[in-house]
Each structure stands twice: as structure tokens, then as C-alpha cells.
Amino acid sequence: MTSLSFRGPVAIVDDDPGVRKALQRLLRAHGLDAVVHESGMKFLESPELHEVECLILDMHMPGVSGVEVLEEVKVAATKLPVVLMTGRYEVDFAQRSLDAGASAFLRKPFEEDELLRAIEIATGARR
Amino acid sequence: MTFDPAAFLATAPLVPVELAADGAVRYVGEQGEILLGVARAEWLKHDFWTSHIVPDDQRMVVDARAAVVREGVPRTIDYRIEHADGRVVWVCESIGRGVDSDGSVCLRGYLMEVTDRKRQEVALWKSEERLRALLRSAPDAMVLTDFDGRILEMNDQAEALLEYRLSDVVGSSIDHLTPARLRSRIPELRAAFDRDPHRRSLIDGHGFAIERSDGTEMPVELSMSIVTGADDSRQLLCSLRDLTTRRRVEAQLRSSEQRLREMANVVPAMVCSVDTEHRYRFVNDAYARWHGWERHQMEGRLFREVVGEKLFTELSTSIDAVLAGDATHFRGDMADVGGRTIPVDVSLVPQHGEEGDVTGYFVVVFDVTSEIAARDADRRHRDELAHVGRVATMGELAASIAHELNQPLSAIVANAQAAQRLLGAIPPDLEEVGEALADISAAGSRAGNVIASIRDLLQRGETRDEAVDLVSLTREVIDFLHSEVVSRGVAVAIDGSDAIVPTVRGDRIQLKQLLLNLLMNAIEAAARSPAKSGRVDVVVAERGQEVEVAVTDTGPGLPTDDIEDLFTPFVSRRADGLGMGLAICRSIVEAHDGQLWGENNPGGGAAFRVRLPLR
Numbered sequence: 001m002t003s004l005s006f007r008g009p010v011a012i013v014d015d016d017p018g019v020r021k022a023l024q025r026l027l028r029a030h031g032l033d034a035v036v037h038e039s040g041m042k043f044l045e046s047p048e049l050h051e052v053e054c055l056i057l058d059m060h061m062p063g064v065s066g067v068e069v070l071e072e073v074k075v076a077a078t079k080l081p082v083v084l085m086t087g088r089y090e091v092d093f094a095q096r097s098l099d100a101g102a103s104a105f106l107r108k109p110f111e112e113d114e115l116l117r118a119i120e121i122a123t124g125a126r127r
Numbered sequence: 128m129t130f131d132p133a134a135f136l137a138t139a140p141l142v143p144v145e146l147a148a149d150g151a152v153r154y155v156g157e158q159g160e161i162l163l164g165v166a167r168a169e170w171l172k173h174d175f176w177t178s179h180i181v182p183d184d185q186r187m188v189v190d191a192r193a194a195v196v197r198e199g200v201p202r203t204i205d206y207r208i209e210h211a212d213g214r215v216v217w218v219c220e221s222i223g224r225g226v227d228s229d230g231s232v233c234l235r236g237y238l239m240e241v242t243d244r245k246r247q248e249v250a251l252w253k254s255e256e257r258l259r260a261l262l263r264s265a266p267d268a269m270v271l272t273d274f275d276g277r278i279l280e281m282n283d284q285a286e287a288l289l290e291y292r293l294s295d296v297v298g299s300s301i302d303h304l305t306p307a308r309l310r311s312r313i314p315e316l317r318a319a320f321d322r323d324p325h326r327r328s329l330i331d332g333h334g335f336a337i338e339r340s341d342g343t344e345m346p347v348e349l350s351m352s353i354v355t356g357a358d359d360s361r362q363l364l365c366s367l368r369d370l371t372t373r374r375r376v377e378a379q380l381r382s383s384e385q386r387l388r389e390m391a392n393v394v395p396a397m398v399c400s401v402d403t404e405h406r407y408r409f410v411n412d413a414y415a416r417w418h419g420w421e422r423h424q425m426e427g428r429l430f431r432e433v434v435g436e437k438l439f440t441e442l443s444t445s446i447d448a449v450l451a452g453d454a455t456h457f458r459g460d461m462a463d464v465g466g467r468t469i470p471v472d473v474s475l476v477p478q479h480g481e482e483g484d485v486t487g488y489f490v491v492v493f494d495v496t497s498e499i500a501a502r503d504a505d506r507r508h509r510d511e512l513a514h515v516g517r518v519a520t521m522g523e524l525a526a527s528i529a530h531e532l533n534q535p536l537s538a539i540v541a542n543a544q545a546a547q548r549l550l551g552a553i554p555p556d557l558e559e560v561g562e563a564l565a566d567i568s569a570a571g572s573r574a575g576n577v578i579a580s581i582r583d584l585l586q587r588g589e590t591r592d593e594a595v596d597l598v599s600l601t602r603e604v605i606d607f608l609h610s611e612v613v614s615r616g617v618a619v620a621i622d623g624s625d626a627i628v629p630t631v632r633g634d635r636i637q638l639k640q641l642l643l644n645l646l647m648n649a650i651e652a653a654a655r656s657p658a659k660s661g662r663v664d665v666v667v668a669e670r671g672q673e674v675e676v677a678v679t680d681t682g683p684g685l686p687t688d689d690i691e692d693l694f695t696p697f698v699s700r701r702a703d704g705l706g707m708g709l710a711i712c713r714s715i716v717e718a719h720d721g722q723l724w725g726e727n728n729p730g731g732g733a734a735f736r737v738r739l740p741l742r
Contacts (some may be wrong), residue, residue, distance in 0.1 A: 015613070016534045018570050022541035029548035060530065060613045087533035088526050088614060109536035112544040120488055 003114050006123045007040070008053030009033040013069065015061040019108075025055065026112060049077055051085045054123050056115075057102075059086040059093075067100045074101045076087030081122035085110075142578045145225070146234040147198050150176060150189065153233065158653075162218070162240055164211030181207040181215060192222065196232055199224045205241060217245035258354060268367040273360060276301045276317075288347075288369060301365065306338040320351055337367060346370040378505040397492040400478065403450060405430040408487060419464035442475075449475040449488040461492065470495050509714050510590055515639050516711040517584045520647065530610035535570035542567045580607050583636055584643070590634045590718070594742055597629050597638070597674055598667050604642045605665070608650065615654040617661035619646070629667055629674035630738040633719045641715045641723075644708040645678045645735050652682025652733060672741055673721075679734040684727045693725060712737075 008034050014020040020036040027034040035052065037043040041064055043055070055073065060067035066084055073080055084097040087108040097105040103122035106114060137546050142162050145154040155170040155299065173702060184206040191204045201223035207215050222236030259280060262269045268285035272278050278296050286292060289304060296303070303308055312335075326367035336344045349366040351360055388409065391398040399407055404695055407425050415422040418433055431439035438461075445455040454476045461471045472493040480486040521528070546563040549556045580603070598621070604614075605619055612619050631638070646663065653661030668678045685693065696710040709725075715722040721739035 016538070018538040018566060018573070019534055019541070022545065022563075022566060022570075023539040025559065025566075026541045026545035026548070029545045029552075029559075034382065060610065061614075061616070062613050065616065087530040088610070089529055090526075108530075108533040109540045111540065112548075115541075 002120075004030050004120065006054070006120055007032065008123070009035065009048070009051060010054045010119070011043055011048050011052040012036045012056045013066075014056075014118045015039060015127055016058070016067040018064075021059070023115070026115070030116070039068055040064045040066065040072070043070050044076065049073070054102070054119055055080055055082045056106075057084055058088065060088060066124055067096070070102060073114060076104070081093070081124070083118045083122050118120075140239060144220075144234075144236060144238060146192070146222075148232045148234070149522075150192050150234075150430065152176075156237075159238070162216070162238065163208065183207075188220075192234060195222055195224050195234060201236070205245065214596060217242040236605050244620075255475065262364075264314070265366070268369070270301060270304075270365045270367065271340040271354070272301050272363045272365065274363060274364070274676045276313075279362065281694070286366065288339075288345070288367060289337060295340075304337050306336055309336065332654070336442055395493075397494075399425075399430075399490050400487060401430050401490060402487040403485070405446075407433070414492070414575050417461075417463050445473075445475050446488070449477050450485055452477050452479075452485050470491055470499050472498075506590060508680065509718060513637055513640060513711055513715060514585075514587045514708075516644070516707050519707065520640070520643060521550040521581060521585060523647070524608075524611060527608065527611035527614060528581060530614070531607070532574055534610075535574040535577075538570040538582075539567050539574075542570070577607070584640065586636070588636070590637065593635060594630050595633055595635045595638050597631060597676055597739075600635065600639055601642055601665055601667060601675065601676065604646055606644055607643070611647070613664075615650050615661070617650055617653040617656075617663060619650065619663045619665070621665045621667070629669050630742050631674055631719065631721075632742040633739070634715075637715045638719070641737065642676070642678075643713050644712050645676075645737070648708060649678045649680040649682070649735070655683055658733070666723050669741065673738045674741055676737045676739075677734055678736075679728055679732060681732040682732060685725055685733045686714070687727065690725045690727075694723075 010027055012020050012023050012034055013026070013036075014023070017040055020038070024034045024036050032055075035048050037046065037048075039061060040057070043049060056067045057069055061069075066086075070082055070084065073082060081103040082101065083094075083104045083106060083107045084100070084102040084107055086093050089107075090096070093107070094105055104118040106118050140158065141156070142158045143154070143156040144152060144159070147153055147389055149168075151173055152170045152175055155167055159165075159170055160167060163170075163179065172178075176188070177185060188204060188206050191202050194200075195202050201221065203219060205217060205219050208218050210216050211296075217240065218235060219239045219241040221239075222234050225233045225235040227233045251612045258271070262271060262280060262282045265282060265284065268288040269279060269282045270285050271280040277298055278293075278301055281289075281291075281293050281296075287314045289296075302313055304585075306311060334382075335349055338344055346369075348370055350366045350368075352364050352366075354364050355361060356643075388411070391409070391411040392413075394411070395413075397411065399410040399414045402408050407428050407430060410422055410425045412422060415425050418425070425433065434442070441459075445457060448455045454474065456472070456474050458470065458472055460468045461473075462468045472495045474489075474493075476489045476491065477485045478487045478489060538643070542563040546560045547566075549560045549563070601621055605621060608619070625668045648663070649663040650661075651661050655661070662681045664679050666675075666679075668675055694713045695708045696707055709723075713723050716737055716739070718740055721737060723735065723737050725733060725735045
């Protein structure tokens with residue numbers, strides 16, 4: 001896949017600056033408006049919580065974990081589609097992501113296509 | 128010519144006297160005036176004796192005369208009487224009982240001045256007293272004999288030594304105190320002494336002995352000197368010294384030296400004794416063999432000649448020290464005659480004389496080949512165990528390590544694909560491509576560091592000895608454990624002043640493994656914190672001559688019954704733990720001359736402390 005039908009603004013939350021910057025650069029190269037936050041708390045306190053149309057969220061972060069952020073997001077903005085990422089090898093990650101309310105999940109490292117497909121699945125742009 | 132008593136009495140220095148039974152002078156010869164320088168009329172006065180005889184002697188004189196009157200036996204008494212010129216003269220009174228013409232008892236006799244004789248007698252008596260006093264106080268047994276060997280006197284020491292009483296042997300020959308087998312030597316000894324009669328030791332005890340009253344023999348040292356007796360006779364003063372004690376001590380010394388030699392031959396070491404002139408006094412078999420000599424060939428030889436000039440020069444500082452009385456110790460290599468070299472442990476120990484002076488030194492050389500081999504094997508086992516421990520740790524950390532690698536890999540992939548897209552745009556955003564490439568490079572380095580850390584910990588190598596900064600090493604370990612920390616949901620902080628750099632010497636990898644194990648344990652414990660968020664704090668600080676690394680956690684704490692058990696292999700706090708971590712940590716710390724212990728914090732949680740000597 002080289003193009004994306006979804007256009008809406010995206011937020012990326014990852015504690016790793018290298019990862020969030022690279023993802024932001026890639027999504028911007030695809031013409032998406034992407035903002036980044038280093039922690040779930042900062043995202044939850046930001047105006048982007050209600051502005052973005054998709055959240056790409058890292059699972060393992062110091063302080064508040066991805067699953068805890070997701071719970072808060074579901075309370076604050078019930079419709080916001082969330083893609084959960086993990087860098088760890090976790091057998092039940094898919095199930096846990098869905099149980100937590102994620103719309104899609106990604107295992108790091110992932111290809112551009114996998115990322116775009118996950119966003120489309122999450123946002124319903126692709127069925 | 129016939130004897131004329133009257134003429135004799137008139138000219139002899141005798142004073143005839145006739146006394147009444149009560150002592151009053153009835154008659155005195157003319158010579159009485161010469162004797163005392165007082166007129167004869169004076170002699171006849173009633174109080175003559177009491178006013179002239181020295182008061183101390185009066186009683187004795189009165190008693191003696193009364194005895195003569197009573198018993199009729201003549202007596203001779205010496206007493207002192209005052210001369211008119213104030214001198215005291217000694218008078219010898221010879222007196223007998225007589226009967227007067229009227230039938231009454233009287234005393235008749237004569238007086239003679241004996242002052243000169245008395246003086247000599249007193250002088251003689253005094254000198255003999257001195258001799259006897261000397262005899263009594265002498266520490267040796269002393270026997271005084273006349274020149275024919277008849278015993279005159281002996282002191283208490285002689286009585287004790289010979290077990291004879293003076294009264295039993297006085298007057299008998301000293302030959303009787305000599306064992307029969309040795310009596311034949313006495314004339315020879317005496318002749319030798321006669322030829323050169325000065326005081327000397329005649330017999331040094333080797334072979335001479337005396338016989339005690341119970342018939343037992345005792346070896347003695349005999350020396351004699353000539354003294355002059357009260358009657359001008361020559362006497363022999365014999366001094367006897369008991370040699371049994373000295374002989375016993377000598378025999379003991381000989382046997383203890385023999386024992387020392389025998390012992391020196393069985394100890395698994397090369398031993399030699401060297402005098403202050405650096406000559407061998409004694410070497411044991413092992414020492415002689417090593418140098419290719421026989422023992423007897425080495426004794427008396429110069430130390431430097433045997434060990435060689437080079438080794439002797441190397442040893443000179445130690446030799447100076449040992450001759451100054453300080454034992455020294457060092458390790459080195461030593462070659463035998465065939466050129467074979469072995470690692471040795473050498474001790475130089477001073478030998479002291481009776482006055483505490485250094486009379487030489489012992490050199491004790493231990494072959495430490497097997498000790499070093501054992502230590503090497505020990506170290507190898509420890510290294511292998513440590514390595515196994517590190518491999519196990521890597522296994523436990525596999526998920527976290529994968530995460531640590533996945534992060535930069537994700538960034539690399541995303542940046543590379545973004546760059547491709549940016550290059551395909553019209554116009555291409557080259558500036559952004561450049562930044563993406565720089566980020567790829569940084570992420571690549573980061574992944575490389577993770578790999579290097581893994582390689583570090585997995586490598587199997589010789590223990591190294593290098594300077595290690597514990598603060599930066601701790602930071603490296605915390606970085607390495609980042610994913611583990613995040614996934615466990617705990618916080619880790621290090622408090623180590625950057626102003627001080629607590630550096631120790633040791634093996635960086637093993638010290639890293641130590642910190643890694645302690646931190647992993649602490650992180651795992653902190654994740655089970657009773658409180659919501661677990662914490663691990665690492666404090667690196669100098670404590671005197673040591674560095675202390677304290678790793679504290681907010682976990683449930685250690686079982687209080689026996690914390691030391693945790694350092695035993697296969698004892699683990701964790702259900703999934705192998706129980707080798709702390710055992711390996713303890714062995715690493717001990718190999719670095721340090722200490723490791725665990726304790727519970729007063730505020731909850733556990734603390735593990737490592738103390739290592741500052742370099």
C-alpha cells in the first residue's frame with residue numbers, strides 16, 4: 001500500500017523519542033497531520049485528545065502504561081480509535097489489546113504497510 | 128751453770144702475784160710497776176682490779192679466780208687492763224690455788240703482757256672469719272682443706288651438693304669425696320697445681336666427678352686456689368660447680384638442634400639458616416638438593432655464591448631488613464641448577480641470640496606451584512560459574528532485550544521508509560531526508576550498544592584487572608535494564624555524586640554482572656511493592672577506604688529468619704529464580720576483596736550493600 005484514504009489528524013504517544021519522531025516523520029510523509037506526546041498523561045491533558053481521529057499508543061511506558069491510558073481515553077473520548085504498539089514479545093498481546101478496547105495492534109518493528117493498514121482498520125477507513 | 132729461780136723471776140717479763148681468796152693483791156713483783164706504770168703500793172689498794180681491769184673483762188676475771196679457789200685447778204686467763212699512760216694492755220694471768228702459812232686459801236701466779244700476741248690473734252681471727260664468711264656466701268660449693276687434703280671447712284652449698292655434714296667429714300681426706308675410679312688422678316692433679324699454683328679451673332667437668340654420701344656420682348667443675356690459714360699454713364680452697372644442670376641444658380640444646388634439623392628435613396619447604404656473614408649454618412635436604420649439593424657441602428659456604436649474584440642483589444633489601452630484626456616475605460620465581468623455574472613464596476625470619484641480638488636468619492622457601500594452580504583452577508571455576516550466571520540472566524532478560532532492540536529497529540524502519548517517500552515527492556524534501564538518515568544512524572548506534580552490552584555479558588574470558596568507575600557502570604546497567612524497568616512498572620534512580628568518581632580495581636564485566644543481578648532482584652522485588660508504585664534506589668558513595676553501592680527497593684523485604692541463606696546456591700526469593708544470582712554475586716565480590724550483605728530497611732523493603740576497596 002502506498003496511499004492512505006484516512007486523512008485525519010493522528011496522535012502518537014511513545015516514551016521513546018526516536019520512535020515517536022520516526023513515526024511522526026513517516027505519517028507526515030504520507031500527508032497526515034501527526035502530533036506526538038511522550039506520555040499518556042500529557043496526551044490526556046492536551047487539546048489533541050478531542051481533536052485527533054486516531055491514537056497510536058505504545059504499550060510499555062514508564063509511569064502510566066498504554067493499557068491505563070487506553071482506559072482513560074475510553075472514558076474521555078469514547079469514539080477515538082486506538083492502535084496499540086508493543087516492542088516486547090507477548091503471546092497474548094492481540095487478545096489483551098482488544099480486551100482493553102484497542103481497535104488494532106502492532107508489534108515493533110513494523111513495516112510502513114503494517115502501520116497504514118492498522119490505522120485504516122482502526123479508523124474504519126478499510127474494511 | 129745452775130738455774131736460779133729468783134734471778135729468772137727478777138729478769139723474766141713476768142710479774143709474780145699473790146692474791147687473797149677474794150682477789151685482793153697481797154704481793155706484786157717489781158715488774159708490776161713496769162707492766163702497768165703504777166707503783167706497787169697502788170696495786171695493794173682494795174679497789175685495784177676494779178679500777179684497772181677493762182670493765183667488759185672484770186666479770187670473767189672474778190669468775191675464773193673464784194673457780195680456781197673453788198676447784199683448785201690452775202687456770203690461764205687473758206684480760207685487758209689499763210696502763211697508767213692510758214693504753215690498754217693484754218695480760219695473761221696464770222694462777223693456781225695456794226695455802227698461806229696461816230692455813231687460809233690464797234691465789235699465786237704471775238702476769239705476763241701478751242698485747243702483741245693478742246693483736247696478732249685478733250687479726251688472724253678476723254682474716255679467718257672473713258674467709259669463712261666468704262665461704263658461706265659463695266654461690267658455689269666450697270671446701271677448705273689443708274695442704275694434705277684434709278677437710279677443714281665447707282659451706283652450706285657444699286653440704287647440700289655432697290650430701291655430707293661438715294661434722295661428719297671434717298679432718299678426713301677430700302679424696303674420700305672422689306669416686307674410687309678417679310682417685311688415681313688426684314696426685315696428677317695436685318702435682319699440676321703445685322707446679323703452677325694459681326687459682327684456675329683444673330677440670331672442666333668432662334670426666335671429673337664427686338661422690339655423694341649416698342654413693343651417687345655427680346659431674347663437677349673443680350677449681351682450686353691457695354689461701355693462708357690462721358697459723359700461716361697453706362690451705363686449699365676448692366670450688367665445686369654442679370655440672371648436671373649445665374650438661375642437661377647442653378644435651379637439650381644438642382637434641383633440640385637435632386630435632387630442628389630433623390624437622391627441617393620433613394617440612395615441605397627448602398630451609399636454610401644463614402649467619403650474619405651470609406654463610407650457611409644449616410641447610411635441609413630439600414634446599415641442598417635444589418641447588419644440586421649435598422648438605423655437608425653447603426654448610427659454611429657463602430649464601431651469595433650459591434644463590435647467585437643476581438638473586439642476592441634482589442634479596443638485599445629483604446636481607447637488610449631481616450638483619451635489622453624484621454621478618455620479611457615475598458613471592459618470586461626461583462631456578463634450580465638445571466634451569467627449571469618454579470614460583471616460590473620466600474620468608475626471611477631473623478634468628479636471635481640470647482641477648483636478643485640478630486645472629487643470622489632463616490630462609491624458608493615454599494614451592495607454590497600447586498597453590499597457584501589451585502588458585503587458577505578456582506578462578507576458572509568462578510569465571511565459568513559467573514559466565515553461566517550471565518547466560519542465565521540474558522535468558523531472563525530476553526524479552527526486555529528484544530524490546531531494547533525493537534525500539535531502535537522500529538525507528539530505523541520508519542525513518543528509512545519515510546525517507547523513501549520524501550525522496551519520491553516532488554520536489555523531494557532533502558532536508559527532512561537528511562534528518563531521517565541522521566536519526567537512522569543514531570538508532571543504529573543505540574541498537575549497537577545494546578548488542579555490545581549483550582556481547583560483553585555473554586563473553587567468556589579471563590578475569591581482568593582494570594580501573595572501574597562504579598557510578599558510570601551503574602548507569603550503564605540501569606540503561607540496559609530500561610525496558611525491564613518499564614515493563615515492571617517501577618522507577619529506578621541513582622544517587623552518585625559526579626564530583627567524586629569512586630573507582631575500584633577489578634573485572635568490569637563481573638562487576639557489571641554483580642550490579643545487574645542486584646538491580647534485577649531489586650526491580651523484581653519493587654514490582655511486588657505493597658505500595659502502588661515500586662521504587663529502586665542506587666546510592667554509590669565512598670565509605671573511608673571503600674566504595675559502597677547500596678541497592679534498596681520498596682518491595683516486601685527479605686525473610687528475616689536467615690538472610691544469609693539467600694547467598695546459598697539454589698536458594699531463591701523468586702518462584703522462577705534459579706537461585707544462583709546472589710551466590711554468584713557473593714563470589715564476585717569476594718574475588719574483589721569486598722563484602723556483600725543484605726538487610727531489611729527500617730521503612731520496609733530490602734537493601735543489598737556491596738563494599739569494595741577503593742583502588
